[in-house]
Amino acid sequence: MNLLERYLQAVGQYLAPGSREDVLAELRVNLQAEMDARAEEKGGPLAESEVAAILKAHGRPMLVAARYMPQQYLIGPEVFPFYVLTLRRTAPLVVVLYFVAHLASFIFSPNPGAFAASLAKSFVQLVPVLLISWTAITLTFAMIEYVHKQHGQGACLTEWDPAKLSSLAHPPKQKSPASRIADLVVHCLWMLYVFAIPRHPYLILGPGALFLTTLSAGFAPVWRPFYIAIIVLLLAQLAIKVVALARGKHRWEAPLELLTKILGVVPTALLALTKVYFVPTRPAANLHTLAQINDWMNAGFRIVLVIVVLNLVWESWQYFRRVVPTERLAF
Amino acid sequence: MFESLRLELRRGCLIVAVLAQLRHEHYGYTLRKALADEGLAIEESTLYPLLRRLETQGLLKSEWREEDKRNKRFYRLSGEGELLLEQLLVEWNGINESLNKILKQPR
Numbered sequence: 001m002n003l004l005e006r007y008l009q010a011v012g013q014y015l016a017p018g019s020r021e022d023v024l025a026e027l028r029v030n031l032q033a034e035m036d037a038r039a040e041e042k043g044g045p046l047a048e049s050e051v052a053a054i055l056k057a058h059g060r061p062m063l064v065a066a067r068y069m070p071q072q073y074l075i076g077p078e079v080f081p082f083y084v085l086t087l088r089r090t091a092p093l094v095v096v097l098y099f100v101a102h103l104a105s106f107i108f109s110p111n112p113g114a115f116a117a118s119l120a121k122s123f124v125q126l127v128p129v130l131l132i133s134w135t136a137i138t139l140t141f142a143m144i145e146y147v148h149k150q151h152g153q154g155a156c157l158t159e160w161d162p163a164k165l166s167s168l169a170h171p172p173k174q175k176s177p178a179s180r181i182a183d184l185v186v187h188c189l190w191m192l193y194v195f196a197i198p199r200h201p202y203l204i205l206g207p208g209a210l211f212l213t214t215l216s217a218g219f220a221p222v223w224r225p226f227y228i229a230i231i232v233l234l235l236a237q238l239a240i241k242v243v244a245l246a247r248g249k250h251r252w253e254a255p256l257e258l259l260t261k262i263l264g265v266v267p268t269a270l271l272a273l274t275k276v277y278f279v280p281t282r283p284a285a286n287l288h289t290l291a292q293i294n295d296w297m298n299a300g301f302r303i304v305l306v307i308v309v310l311n312l313v314w315e316s317w318q319y320f321r322r323v324v325p326t327e328r329l330a331f
Numbered sequence: 332m333f334e335s336l337r338l339e340l341r342r343g344c345l346i347v348a349v350l351a352q353l354r355h356e357h358y359g360y361t362l363r364k365a366l367a368d369e370g371l372a373i374e375e376s377t378l379y380p381l382l383r384r385l386e387t388q389g390l391l392k393s394e395w396r397e398e399d400k401r402n403k404r405f406y407r408l409s410g411e412g413e414l415l416l417e418q419l420l421v422e423w424n425g426i427n428e429s430l431n432k433i434l435k436q437p438r
Contacts, residue, residue, distance in 0.1 A: 023383070026359060026404045030379060033360035059376040067380035 003048060004031060007055045014065030023068050031058065074142045076149070078157055083141040087134065092317060094133045096310060098126055103306055115273060115302070180245045187241055191234050198227065216282040217290050222274040229267040236260055258319050265308055272305040274298070345373060347423055349381060350408060350416045353391060358403040382406055390415055 202209035390412035
């Protein structure tokens with residue numbers, strides 16, 4: 001019986017003090033009755049291993065004690081769907097707000113190394129920010145659960161009005177062949193325009209081209225790889241559009257478009273990480289003004305990069321929400 | 332999959348069975364044995380806390396009494412428990428009839 005007393009002692013450690021003695025007394029009687037019945041079947045006293053087998057079957061002390069405690073949960077089944085929905089809705093919002101708040105540190109980084117370091121640091125710091133937001137939401141919903149449990153079950157959470165349902169969403173229209181042809185023509189015209197820019201800088205700079213001439217300044221070497229990257233991207237997009245026109249809507253069209261958008265970040269990042277866009281072409285050039293122009297352009301490209309990255313994150317999120325089943329996504 | 336569905340199915344039935352069996356007085360061990368003899372085995376660690384919960388809900392009443400030189404806690408159905416058991420049995424019979432009708436439908 002020593003083993004039984006040790007078992008009861010172990011169970012008692014996890015029971016509420018108010019009911020401990022009563023529960024243990026009842027448990028002792030029931031377990032003893034069980035052991036007596038087994039001993040009677042056997043025709044003699046039980047060995048310690050047989051007592052141990054009965055106790056083992058009865059359950060681990062901590063779990064047995066837990067079953068005597070009132071059921072406890074932080075967020076109950078009625079509030080839980082609202083909690084999950086809030087987590088799903090707020091996570092992207094927190095990410096966007098976080099990066100907008102860090103915009104200044106990206107834009108005013110002194111050099112490309114510091115910019116990259118600032119970007120990496122921001123991603124690392126995003127983890128605790130997300131954890132804090134989840135904790136805050138969890139605590140808020142735990143409080144809502146408490147209030148919900150204390151005052152009136154269900155009324156406010158289950159109450160709803162069918163008249164307030166949003167109107168039926170129309171599936172996205174498939175592009176007609178005419179629309180695809182128009183799209184292709186516009187893309188070709190756009191490519192012609194881009195091809196013409198190196199010989200006719202005023203096409204992109206407008207009156208600024210004249211200003212560059214008076215400033216005795218020309219394009220810096222960074223524009224060459226940028227230009228090549230743009231041409232490659234435009235050619236890739238042209239190929240996708242031509243194939244789409246020939247074969248109609250295909251399931252690979254959307255992921256390929258997304259991929260080209262991801263690759264499109266590369267030239268923008270190239271410009272954002274560079275500091276010199278225009279260089280003097282004559283010794284008499286106004287270096288101070290040129291330096292100012294370069295600084296402002298750098299700040300502008302960094303803003304563009306952040307916007308492009310955020311837009312890409314949003315579009316990727318929208319794409320994966322469409323194609324990946326909800327239960328396989330984190331939110 | 333089967334195991335979790337089986338447990339879910341049993342959970343509600345067990346409460347009805349315990350309430351029905353406690354129309355006659357029992358203490359924990361004999362109740363478990365009586366249910367097992369009728370083909371409804373319940374783990375001790377499930378049954379004993381369930382008895383306390385049902386008592387807290389007012390469906391059972393209990394008293395400590397000496398039997399065979401041992402103090403035992405005997406449970407039996409309370410007035411409220413009897414009323415609830417009747418309602419549950421009506422519900423149970425309704426479900427049973429509907430299920431039988433559904434199962435009799437040609438595939």
